[in-house]
Amino acid sequence: MTDRPDHASLGEYRRKRDFHKSPEPAGKKQRGRRGALRFVVQKHQASHLHFDFRLELDGVMKSWAIPKGPSLDPAVKRLAIEVEDHPIGYNTFEGTIPEGEYGAGTVMIWDRGTYTALDAGDDPVAVLRRGYESGTLEFTLHGERLRGAFALVRTRRGPRRGARSQWLLIKLRDDDARPGSDVVAEHDTSVVSGRDMEAITSGES
Ligand code: MN
Secondary structure: OOOOOOOOOOHHHHHOOOOOOOOOOOOOOOOOOOOOEEEEEEEEEOOOEEEEEEEEEOOEEEEEEEOOOOOOOOOOEEEEEEEEEEOHHHHHOOEEEOOOOOOOEEEEEEEEEEEEEOOOOOOHHHHHHHHHHHOEEEEEEEEOOOEEEEEEEEEEOOOOOOOOOEEEEEEOOOOOOOOOOOHHHHOOOOOOOOOOHHHHHOOOO
């Protein structure tokens, strides 16, 4: 079972999108990829502003939409709604999804980096997989704006596996915790291009 995880699939991602009309990558599952696991946080001005939080696992980016965005304050619990797996290639996507297409609006790469299991043991991926399946996923982010230990805790399951399950994203207490801070308000530019949402929308480079 650990060799053939069945939680990772890009079917729903592809069904929702027309890649002739959207600049988003069609992507594919990248099994057996070596090296550190990636994470990305994308600020997405769709019909409602939210932050998409994505963790690489088993060849896809497990994804959550966080309406208020992440926080470095351990007292803050942020609702994170699980959405469809995205391709790893999505990590470099920044731009505008055209009107009429799924998720229409501007996407900014707000943070990115690598992540590790908090309590890795000798098989970190198995630990993460188990955490995801059991609904308590603890990990350390090594990003530019988000660093240190976090937990994602599932509070309500969706109608089917993964879909629309509700989780909470919580900063765990460590040296990277910043009580009282509002990291989402502190940074309103792309960590990659330095552009703000307006510049990305208007296609400035
Ligand atoms: Mn989104």
